Amino acid sequence: MRPVGVRGKLTAWYILVFGVVLACFCISIYVMMESKLLCSVDRRLQTMAELISKTELCAVPNFLPPDFERRLNRIFGTRPVGKFVRVLDLAGEIGSRTDNLEEDKIPVNKDLVRQVVASGEIVFETQYPLGPKIPIRFINFPVKRFNQNKVHGVVQVGTSLEFVRESMRNLVVVFLVLVPSLLFAAALVGFFLAGKAFKPIREIARTTRHITVNNLDERITVPAARDDIGELASTINGMLDRLSLSFQKTTQFTADASHELRTPLTIMQGELEIALRGERSVEEYIETLGSSLEEVERMSKIVNDLLLLSKSDMGHEVTRRDPVDLVTLLDSLLPHFKILAEAQQIELSSSLVEVDTVFGDQLRLRQLLVNLLTNAIRYTAAGGKVDLTLRNIDSGVEIAVADTGIGIPAEDIPRIFDRFYRADKARSRQYGGSGLGLSIVKSIVNAHEGSITVDSVVGDGSVFKVTLPTG
Numbered sequence: 424m425r426p427v428g429v430r431g432k433l434t435a436w437y438i439l440v441f442g443v444v445l446a447c448f449c450i451s452i453y454v455m456m457e458s459k460l461l462c463s464v465d466r467r468l469q470t471m472a473e474l475i476s477k478t479e480l481c482a483v484p485n486f487l488p489p490d491f492e493r494r495l496n497r498i499f500g501t502r503p504v505g506k507f508v509r510v511l512d513l514a515g516e517i518g519s520r521t522d523n524l525e526e527d528k529i530p531v532n533k534d535l536v537r538q539v540v541a542s543g544e545i546v547f548e549t550q551y552p553l554g555p556k557i558p559i560r561f562i563n564f565p566v567k568r569f570n571q572n573k574v575h576g577v578v579q580v581g582t583s584l585e586f587v588r589e590s591m592r593n594l595v596v597v598f599l600v601l602v603p604s605l606l607f608a609a610a611l612v613g614f615f616l617a618g619k620a621f622k623p624i625r626e627i628a629r630t631t632r633h634i635t636v637n638n639l640d641e642r643i644t645v646p647a648a649r650d651d652i653g654e655l656a657s658t659i660n661g662m663l664d665r666l667s668l669s670f671q672k673t674t675q676f677t678a679d680a681s682h683e684l685r686t687p688l689t690i691m692q693g694e695l696e697i698a699l700r701g702e703r704s705v706e707e708y709i710e711t712l713g714s715s716l717e718e719v720e721r722m723s724k725i726v727n728d729l730l731l732l733s734k735s736d737m738g739h740e741v742t743r744r745d746p747v748d749l750v751t752l753l754d755s756l757l758p759h760f761k762i763l764a765e766a767q768q769i770e771l772s773s774s775l776v777e778v779d780t781v782f783g784d785q786l787r788l789r790q791l792l793v794n795l796l797t798n799a800i801r802y803t804a805a806g807g808k809v810d811l812t813l814r815n816i817d818s819g820v821e822i823a824v825a826d827t828g829i830g831i832p833a834e835d836i837p838r839i840f841d842r843f844y845r846a847d848k849a850r851s852r853q854y855g856g857s858g859l860g861l862s863i864v865k866s867i868v869n870a871h872e873g874s875i876t877v878d879s880v881v882g883d884g885s886v887f888k889v890t891l892p893t894g
């Protein structure tokens with residue numbers, strides 16, 4: 424998005440709208456003015472015709488008084504400039520007329536005259552006898568005797584509409600000069616204002632362009648005014664916060680993953696190098712290979728866990744929605760853990776009541792239980808207890824794994840679900856933990872739209888509660 428482009432587009436729209444409004448305004452002024460001028464011409468023609476119709480000039484319509492023009496001048500006090508006057512009889516024959524127009528120049532529309540005579544109404548007419556550019560407007564005024572309705576002649580008073588035409592032409596010239604000048608001025612003002620309005624956006628674009636992975640903590644200055652632009656700046660800043668956080672996490676994750684894989688590799692390398700330094704007995708080779716296999720298995724588990732987590736991160740993993748009977752699932756799992764617990768002199772108890780069926784992926788739910796039970800046994804000392812309960816609650820089914828183990832310090836609790844995070848590093852590594860177990864538990868819980876909580880007191884033990892919806 425180039426700001427100048429938007430600025431230009433906005434100005435163009437503004438000019439278009441302003442131009443249309445201006446055009447409408449000019450057309451209305453033109454039409455109104457033309458009709459006003461015509462009205463005033465018609466009014467004047469009517470006043471004159473009415474006056475003439477009441478004089479002796481119309482007493483006998485088909486008779487031309489000897490000094491028609493002089494008498495006419497006397498009526499108006501002056502000679503009516505640019506006007507012609509004709510008195511017609513009932514058949515439309517000219518009785519008297521002024522000399523300023525040749526008789527045949529403006530032919531009498533006899534049908535119209537007959538219409539005026541019959542109806543007794545005034546009729547206006549425009550003719551072009553002197554060419555299409557010179558319209559002549561005239562009135563057909565019915566002459567009636569005093570107190571009678573009967574028409575006995577028609578007075579025609581006409582005038583050229585040349586000056587109306589002239590006035591309208593002048594108006595068009597004014598419009599032609601005024602409209603482009605106004606549009607030009609409006610374009611300048613519009614372009615300037617659009618530029619001013621877009622300035623903060625250009626600033627935002629400039630700052631955003633400079634932000635790369637190397638300066639992800641830089642932020643856009645949020646304008647003081649809480650308007651759309653302020654909101655845009657805050658939104659971009661929020662996005663940068665999230666990006667920065669996830670970038671940090673990714674970097675940390677890569678570093679941790681490399682570190683985790685490097686440890687077994689270093690161990691393996693050392694053992695193999697020692698084995699190769701001289702001839703060894705078969706037992707020694709078997710021991711070295713066995714130990715290397717252990718390290719390979721450890722790496723393989725880490726790689727599998729990572730693969731699983733990255734799949735669920737990318738959302739590629741489709742969570743099945745099969746009905747899962749948790750009691751049956753736990754019944755099949757518990758015997759193995761009982762053996763494991765006994766080996767470490769830990770008492771593993773369980774209270775499994777029939778619970779509602781949950782819908783999900785049986786294999787993944789099995790892994791969730793395995794991870795929680797493994798941790799409970801791993802972080803509980805000999806003589807301790809691990810208890811597993813299953814029950815229905817309002818929001819679904821609750822699985823609780825409680826132990827009397829070492830507990831988790833309060834400051835570590837928010838981080839134990841992070842990848843590769845270990846609260847008790849020495850112990851975790853000693854038992855083969857990689858810090859991925861609870862991250863996997865969390866991703867399984869999320870995929871099933873459930874929730875997980877931890878209650879823990881250092882030295883007393885921990886309780887992990889997982890709630891899975893049943894609907």
Ligand code: ADP
Binds near residue numbers: 798829846
């Ligand atoms: P690990 O493979 O190290 O066990 P997890 O992701 O499963 O990794 O657990 C993260 C950390 O949380 C562990 O290193 C441990 O410090 C702590 N933790 C998990 N479960 C328990 C528990 N039941 N009791 C005490 N600490 C626990």
